[in-house]
Amino acid sequence: MTGYLRTLWLFYRRHLRVQPLRELMALAGVAAGVALLFAVQVAHRSVTGSFEDIAHGVAGDATLELAARGDKGFDQKVSEDVEKMPGVEAAAPLLSEQIVALGPKGRRELTLVGATEQVIPLHGALSSQFQRASEASHKGLLLLTEPTARAIGVKPGEAVTVLVGGRTERMTLNAALGSDRIGVAADSPIAAAPLAIAQSVAQLPGRITRVLIEPAPGREAALLGALKARYGATLDPRPVDTELKLLAGAAGAERQVTLLFSVISLVAGMILAYNALLLASAERRRFIVYLIETGAPESMVLASLGFDALILGLAGCALGLLAGDLTSLLAYGGLPGYIAAAFPVGPQRTITSQTVEIALAGGMFAALAATILPALSILRSGAVTQRDGMARTLSLTAKASASQGTTLAAGIALVGGSVLAALLAPAVTIEALVGLAAGIVLCLPLAARGLIALAHAASARSGDASARLSVAELRTSAPRTVALLATGAVAAFLMVVIGGSVSDVQSAVRRGAGDLLGSADLWVKPGGAQNVYTTEPFAYEKPQARLARLQRAGVVRSVTPWRDSFLDLPGRRVWVLGPPPALKAQIAPSQLREGSLALADERLREGGWVAISQTIAEERHVRVGGRISLPTPSGYVVFRIAATTANYGWLPGAIVMNGDEHARLWEGGAAGGKRPATSGATSGPTPTQAQPGGEATELAVTLAPGVSAQRGEQLVRAALGPGSGLAVQSTSERRAEVSAVLGSTLSRLNAITIVVIVTTIASVIALMMAAVWQGRARLHSLISIGMGFGQFARLIFYESGTVLLAGCAIGVSAGLVGQYLIDGWLSHTTGSPVHYAAAWLLGARTLAIALLISLAASLAAVVRINGSQPRAAFSTQ
Amino acid sequence: MVERDDGDARTVTATTLERPQARALLELDSVSKRYESVSETIHAVEDVDMSVRERELVALLGPSGSGKTTLLLLIAGLLRADGGSVRFEGRDLASFTKSEALAYRRTKLGFVFQDFNLSAGLSAQENVCVPLLLRGVPHGEAHGRARASLAQVGLERRLTHTPDRLSGGEKQRVAIARALVGEPKLILADEATGSLDTETGDAVLELLAALPREHGAAVVLVTHDIRATRHADRVLQMRDGRLSELQ
Structure with a gap:
């Protein structure tokens, strides 16, 4: 057994010596997938994990x-x-x-x-x-x-x-x-x-x-x-664990987003590793032939492949876990702000054995798939019959084989089916995106044929020998062409999908915050950024009295109290917003889903009506005009539904009710707690005016005309005095705070794109270097017969740039489709009013990055070739 | 004249190798090239004197590692000598600028490699075009000359064939056509028969042997193949970096 393993290890060392760059690149692919999978899992698990620590630490045996x-x-x-x-x-x-x-x-x-x-x-x-x-x-x-x-x-x-x-x-x-x-x-x-x-x-x-x-x-x-x-x-x-379940519910949407991007990351890592191994298929074929000719049984060939996968998987997982740990520390540090506003979650990282196991399983799967798939294609193509080991040429004249046609048809069917499935049933978007990515990968070999045909037609008209030779090089190295194409496509797809959808969510958050906060110039609230939902009440009589002086001085036009809070419904902790009845727009227009905005505003001002998130309405099977019973601190109260809305940035959902009504029910509950708790459902509460001495969670301050926000902010802060414990923020500052906290969950996912860019750059440069090294005899012969430095640099650039840019263009196109699907899914899952805005700029930036990578790779390759003697073209006998 | 008996070979000076009746195309004078590593210094080419006349076919024999490839690289201007001079048509290669060195390889030299080094993605005609396209010859003219060159090696019916549809001998004939198409003064053939069977190798040798006569090009034929000596005007041997002429 030991001898057998030693033999396998000997074979692997041979691969390492022959193709070190390929192994490195495959390793980078697996490691990147594992790192991303691990980091996003840790980030998510830490949220609930830290809260579990507190919950169990406090409750003990209760x-x-x-x-x-x-x-x-x-x-x-x-x-x-x-x-x-x-x-x-x-x-x-x-x-x-x-x-x-x-x-x-x-x-x-x-x-x-x-x-x-x-x-x-x-x-x-x-x-x-x-x-x-x-x-x-x-x-x-x-x-x-x-x-x-x-x-x-x-x-x-x-x-x-x-x-x-x-x-x-x-x-x-x-x-x-x-x-x-x-x-x-x-x-x-x-x-x-x-x-x-x-x-x-x-x-x-x-x-x-x-x-x-x-x-x-x-x-x-x-x-x-x-x-x-x-x-x-x-x-x-x-x-006692209800709170934990509420937290899980609040973090549920984030968990799904995390899951989505983990899966995409793993698939991307797998494809990168697959590409790396695909590169060396000709060399691998020679080795398989060698094994068979030397009498090795098929089991030995398979064991050798399995051993390669094992080593690649183990090394990739080890490297990926280290990189993932670093990523989770650097990129995912801190908390998802919106959850910290409602639950005492800490910044500690929770790494469970399950998290590590999932990352390891993912990495091993990626390594196995990446190793076995190209090998199977080698075995199927008849290794023994192709003894010269020459790479197959993508012929422009030969017709696509039946199997290639079938693969293309399967790819197109997968792409179409996935898009259709996600459009019809947003809940299956995760699966659909994996299908979309897989479908595109299936289409790539024939896309490469098409690309080369196009490049050939274009180069035929060009007087530049480098252009013609680059097309020839592309045709010569079909696996590398497909690998480069796939690398570019996957990287661009990820960047556009993630960057585009994150940007759309952030826009939705900004739009919502703008609507919500646009009714005043300044906002006064206790606490810091964690009180982003303004649910901490304070007695507003004294601050209001102090601000009244500014009113008399003509600085402030009005001061109105808002009363917000959290309320636990079965399975979800909802955000209750209580805008002052004097405010004309009770509902933020960007948040309205169903109902007439004007009528709903009027009804909310009247009292007895609420607007609820669409997700809550669907869960309770109620519609506009229907009734809903809410467990307020004063007892169960039945409200009529004036409109349904999005979730106002609080993923479990929101309820908008008349601020005075909110104050009466919540503050009444404070007294009501002292009363025997016997009140049953109450119907149609009567609105009341906010009483002097009442509580608010936020004061909206409107400045007199001509007073700047900056000047007003200074005066209001001075009027409140240093010991007020209240923070004064301009609308723009408050909007920035809301956007930062509410958008923080998804914006952290942008870190994934950074990892993708780094991996892509490393992969492409490694691909190009490996390609140049493999083809150095031919390249040296070209230099020998009179190819100049500039011509050589252009040859490499055309070769890498054409394919990488084409791959990126495919990836960007698919990414824009993916972004549309994810937006629909986010809208469905999180209840946020996410509007699709095609990430053209990001796509263009991705293409520019691809161009720069091609230039860098070309330069590296040219320097490498020019730095050595052009001996490879000559015999070594 | 200094002569030293060295078994079947004699170490000879430049005077011995030059034939006064023909103009020297290539002259190497006390050329040396060494490679230095951390642990040792290898004298790949040591104090070599050599000349090749116009239309002459010189066979260069020698075992692996004897310095043949280094000598070819020095002649091609792809390596610079540590000592001595390499002169082509009387001009020292060391004095060439980069563009002159490039022009020298493009216009004066032709190469035939052991492994053909044809681009699998190009047809035979396109492969032959490459040296012309590299020097900026218009597309149409390059294709015309490539066609003629392929006809000269008997491949006029294989113009559109890609290398994977050609036999080993045909591939090498395409490589010879590529070397010829620029009408070079000197063709450097490196183990041109090394990848071919005996029969095909013979055919290729005959083709190479005809080049001085039919195309006016001198040929330096680096080879292991003793059959090449039959076609050569002179036979030189390299051993441990030193050059000698076989009798």
Whole structure:
């Protein structure tokens, strides 16, 4: 067995010596596919992984929870009542509040969790450690994780400024907990304090937002039923992992996008590796002939091929995992901003064995396919009969063989079928795109024939000998021509598909943000970029009073409160927008899907009506004019549907309701939490005016005519004072923030295109160098008989440039089709109003890059050939 | 005159090799070429004196690694000598500019290679056209001359055939036609029969032997094939970088 393996290893070493560039290029192809697959998987898994760390760290043995629907929480006494319910083993109250911690070195947006010693019996690693640290110090102040404390530059005992609910509080850092005590959760954006302190900071005395419940063994289902009966009207009794499922739902669209691009990346890597091995098919044929002639059985030939695939796969996977790790650190670092706005997800990377296994399986599959497919074609073509090892010439006169015709027909059918399938059923777009790419690859051999025929016709009229010779070279090396064509096509396809669709999504986000924010000049809100959906409420009486002075001074024309929040529906956490009733355009025009905009705006202003995302309407099987019951903090309320919309950039969906109505139901819920939770469905709520002393999540400030946004921003900031804890942003700044956060998920995928470009450049240069090296005898003979440097450079450039540009043109065309399909799929999957704008500019840029690559490859090849003696043309005997 | 007995060969000076009755086309005077690597210095060509007259066929024999190919590259101006001079029609190749060196190869020399080095993507006629196209001869004229050249080697019926449809001997005849089409003064044939069977090789040798007579070109025939000596005006032998004339 060892001897057999040694023989296979000897064969492989021979390939390495004979075709080092080919092996390197194949390796690069597999590694690129694995790297991209690994990086996007890690990026996605990290989002849910970091949240799982926190969720399990806090909840411990608790399997149920009672959660508030609104940000005001509910009475702490509910926790005591729950504890006394039959079937409850342990219960612990929690209060969660969004804060911004400021230190001398910076700021961090965090979720402050307040708990009591009751969490300790639940054995949650995170909450227990926080609680014990808090008790040990007897100071009862703020606890941060070590990375957070380091980032903002504070040490235990030092002061931390905390921005919360539009106020500024000063707290003392009690302790900073490192990974030695709380594990990977140390990287989470979380802070802790004793419950009483947290309630004081949040100005929610006696209030909590969750009760963690550990049921007695075997009593979970009965207890959940009892909790629903008792609290279900105004609170959410649910399994403790519900939040995790909501996060998975929110990240679902991103997961699908990630999956799509992972698959495309892997296919691209496989094709690049395949191309590399296709290049050496003539040499490989000679080797197979040699093996057969020396009496090696077929099993040995197959074992040799399998061994090649194994080595290529292992080396490619190892290199790909390293590159993928680096890519995930550099290109995919940070968080998908839109998810961080609603869930306390951390920046830590989660690498599971499953992630590695998927990447390895993908890499091995790519290596196997890339190695075996060209070899099979060699075996089928009758290796033994072609002993001279000459590459087959693409004849212009010979007719396409039946098998070539069948392949072309299959390719065209695959392309057509894939496009049709994606158009008719956007849900199968992923599969359709793989089919589209495969179909194009199938069409390439005959496309190469057509291309060479065209080039031949064009060169026949040219007086340039290099042009004619380049066509001859293309015909001579059919596998290389197809390989170059495929490399260009795949690279351009990826770049246009990814770049184009990402650009379309970003445009949709920008358009939506423009619509949403165009009604005011300045925006005032608490928190930073993480509060992009403006769901953190603050008492707006004081800021409004301060801004009233500017109104009197003729700087500000109006100040109107907006009231937004998140609301958990079954399986999805939706964004509830509450524009002020005074605002004429209640619905952003770009977001409207069904219904009359004017009528819907009017109805929303009246109250009792909502506009809901199309995805929610489809899920609930309701239409415009129908009714929907929403679980507000004040109880279930039935609304009529004024219109259906897109998702306003929050992928799980959005609901637009009258801002005053929103304030009444949510703030009423704050009081309602104190009431016995017995309210059933309420129909047709009456709109109310925002009450003085109410809460807003954002203030829209319109400036008086003639006051610039910059001047207004300065005056508003000065009027609010340094301790307001509120950020003032111009509409353009706010729009940029929204675009950056909302567009961040897909824009990170642009990193894929960078990897593709790098791989393509490396592949094409390697291809050209390998091609020149293989054909050096003929090229040296041309130099010997009088080919000048310029003629030689043009020959190589025409040869690589023609094919690469043609491949890129095919790729760009297919990419534009792919972009159209992906746009439809994104629109269907994410609910975003994505409009197709053909990425012509990107396509042109791709062609320009191909041109530059050809020039670079030609130059490298020319330098290489000219740098050596033209001996190859002469005999070595 | 200095003579040294060296078995069946004699080391001779330039005076010995030159025949005063004909004008020297190519003259090599004490030419040396060495290759240096980290571990050793190889004297590929050492102190070689040689001349080739117009219309002369010189056979150059020698084992592998004896320096024959280096000598051809030096004659073709593709390598520069470390010592001595290579003169063609009295002009030292070392004095050539790059464009003059290119023009020298295009107009004065013709090459025939062992492996033919034909482009598989071109027809026989197109392959023969290549040297003319490289020097800017108009397309129509180049094709006409290529046709005539192929006729001279008996391939007028194979104009449109690509190399994969030609036999080994036919391929080499196309290569000879390509070498001839530029009407060179000197043809460098490198193991022209090395890839051919005996019968075909004989035919090719006869064709090459006829070139001085019928086309006025001198030929340096680098070969292993002892049969070539039958057609040669003179036979030189290279061994370990040194040149000697066989009796």
